[in-house]
Amino acid sequence: MSPHIVLRVGAKVLIPVILLFALYIQFHGEYSPGGGFQAGIIFAAALVLYTLIFGLDAVQRAVPPAAVHLLSACGALLYIGVGVWAMFAGGNFLEYKVLAADPHLGETMGIILIELGVGITVGAVVISLFYSFAGRTREQEN
Amino acid sequence: MIEHLPALQVVLPLLAAPLLLFLVRWPSLAWAFTTAIAWATFLVAALLLEQVWGGAVISYAHGGWEPPWGIEYRVDTVSAFVLLIIAGISAIVMPYARDSVEREVAPNRIAWFYSAFLLANAGLLGIAITGDAFNIFVFFEISAIASYALIAMGRDRRALLSSFNYLIMGTIGTTFLLIGIGFMYMMTGTLNLADLAERLPEVRDTTTIRAAFAFIAVGVSLKLALFPLHLWLPNAYTYAPSMVTVFLSATATKVAIYVLLRFFYSVFGAEFSFGELPMDHVLMPLALLGILLPSIVAIFQDDVKRMLAYSSVAQVGYIILGISFATTLGLTASMLHLFNHAITKAALFMALGAIVYQIGGTQLTRMAGIARDMPWTMAAFVIGGLSLIGVPLTAGFITKWYLLLAALDSGYWPIAVFLLASSLLAVIYIWRVVEVAYFRERPADAPVVSEAPLALLLPTWTLALASILFGIYTALPVGAASRAATILMGGY
Amino acid sequence: MWIRNLFAATMLMGIFSLLAASLYVLLDAVDVALTEAAVGAGVSIILMLGALVLTTSKEKVHDAKHNLLALVVVLITGGALIYGTMDMPNFADPQAPAHQHVAPRYVQDSVEEIGIPNMVTSVLASYRGLDTLGEVLVIFSAGVAVLLLLGTGTYRRRPRPPRNRLK
């Protein structure tokens, strides 16, 4: 545990802002640069920062590795799921137009959903990569 | 659902791979699920081949965006044939995998292992089915990343370094491919293969297109282990887990060859590749050297798995030789060898996997007299070996026969002699194994072993019998191969 | 290349990425710049540092025996690339074929067809949605691969077997 009060308070102020920023990047990607991929990475960066200051155990208690792995699968499944949904709705794979009565609405909905899938998978995988590498370090030290 | 078959071909394994992460606690359930998916994929591939058998071309526009704006899946006889090989091998290898993987991989990693296997499988299928140049790159990387992990799961620590070397070589290969695709895009403004084929003739006299051709040729050659760019292959195949060796040896290099064929014949066109650029004069010496030298190296190997890995490099040489004739007959021989070699090599590696399962290794010294303890396994190995050599009534003979015809047809009679001579090299290395396994005494201190379990023997024998069956009943492979060759010669 | 300290090499790699990212901004590729900054200067560097902690940060001094062959290969490749650039259209030429065939539809019609102002997002998610699915699965397979290689990173509860073997 780090005794540096400035770092700890600073991080506590900073991390919610980073998470908010990640959400902004995620859902504003249609209008400005950004999207699921960048948001996922920023989200993961917030957790990495948390780890650096509060330690790996604290983070893994909050976000257990097993959950992260399942999340990474869920993101990919969401993406493929939207594609399959479009198939059942009468279109081709990943044809978002058919998801709603209005093609524009369908496209927008599809894009938001798959971007969400991208964001979840990327964020979860980056966290999982970080866990794997950081966990090895700890094992070696023991 | 029939119109969605092309998408399902790739989406099925892609969908199953993340789902396996939910089955980490139940390894046998993970295995059963993967097997079901592999067989479903095989069924889809068979249906696709049936649909395009008469020469039809299925085009499937992802997202409903017509090509070249969207990404297109494009199935003709060539790709359906390759799809059938990949899906067929992965369907047969799955029943075999259960025992073999249980012995070689830690139980808490089995679900991840199968997930990586399905990703590799889906990646290869995706390469074979897609009609978009950049999509080939993306799916190359999916299958590559999954295979690096699969190879590194070998129990020997040398598996790690061989996987790392494969990663470096493979990435250089795909980056070259990326450069080539970029150059082509720059000159034509499109990424769709069929569209490229249409627009390339306008600009084909530019240096940029020639450079693009060179980069794609070298990049893909790295992936397909064309001599002398094969250095990553022997180690990777030797140290990988048995099931991975079976799968990759039968599929990974084959798909890379398919990509090479697509670019040489369909996209650039035979006239450009072999007429304006002297690709036949580049490929033929490489193919001949690639048959000769690895075969000789194989004779001096003491590890049978490694011996067969070198033999795989030599077999790639045969396929490239067929391509370098640039005739329909030569291409038929190549396509045929894609199929026959996949079956033969998979049978051989499966037999070796059964030996690894029982005695833990495939060094010749450890295999002395093994045929007495494991008669069925070794008998399957001998059948596979005969097919590898090209003895009549085996699948291997059919390809050698067509290669011979193609060589004579093009007037290269010295190559016909060379083919016979190179088969003798195969006789020598296979005989070395047979001699040790059948005619040496089992060492007194060797552990007593029994025959491999039925779950390993059945798939091995299925493939061994298949390599005899397709040596006698040739309608399916020869029919598909000659149709595929005609389509390739005809351009897109 | 000549730096023996791998930490310094990693940092230089990060700086290279950041420079590349600012170049992308100059070339109008804002989405790519954002990603390159996040990935090249963020994720890659974190992973590199993690790997360096687990391995070693000092490189052994080598003699330069294989470098001649490498140099020849690199020069041939570079020569081929330069040869390839000879017939390329000029930089930023609006008449270049790359901007003529497929791309105009993305630029002119995507807003109308999809209803989203960011064309990169439209192309990424809709026109070429399959590539992006591929991208998600690439990163997913990297996750699975690292799990297979390094494990989950949680404590192993049971005592590890090697200790018993020593007795």
Next chain:
Amino acid sequence: MEWLGLYNYWVVVVLMMVGFYIVIAQGNLIKKIVGLNIFQTSVFIFYISLSKLDGGTAPIYVEGITTYSNPLPHVLILTAIVVGVALTAVGLALAVRIHEEYGSIEEDEIQAQDEEDARNA
């Protein structure tokens, strides 16, 4: 003037070759990965520079602007960057495991150990 229009590609080629040289000439596994990263990033710069248009702006629709840079290469490179980081992660994980097994990340030292194993076997 015509030749000057290509100079930026030549700069990219030089960068690519630096990265490529590091990959094949270096014996250190981590440095190979650094080289691979530089090689790939240079290819990305090439793609992005071919998407630039004279007088174009970033491809986000704004009323009144008609010239945009070509968005397609941007999309391709977004995908390629992700592929690159995935490869980096797997390569580094392999390097870590190799270090655990061999105690070294120098190619020649590892090969020496393997040869010694082969002699002892």
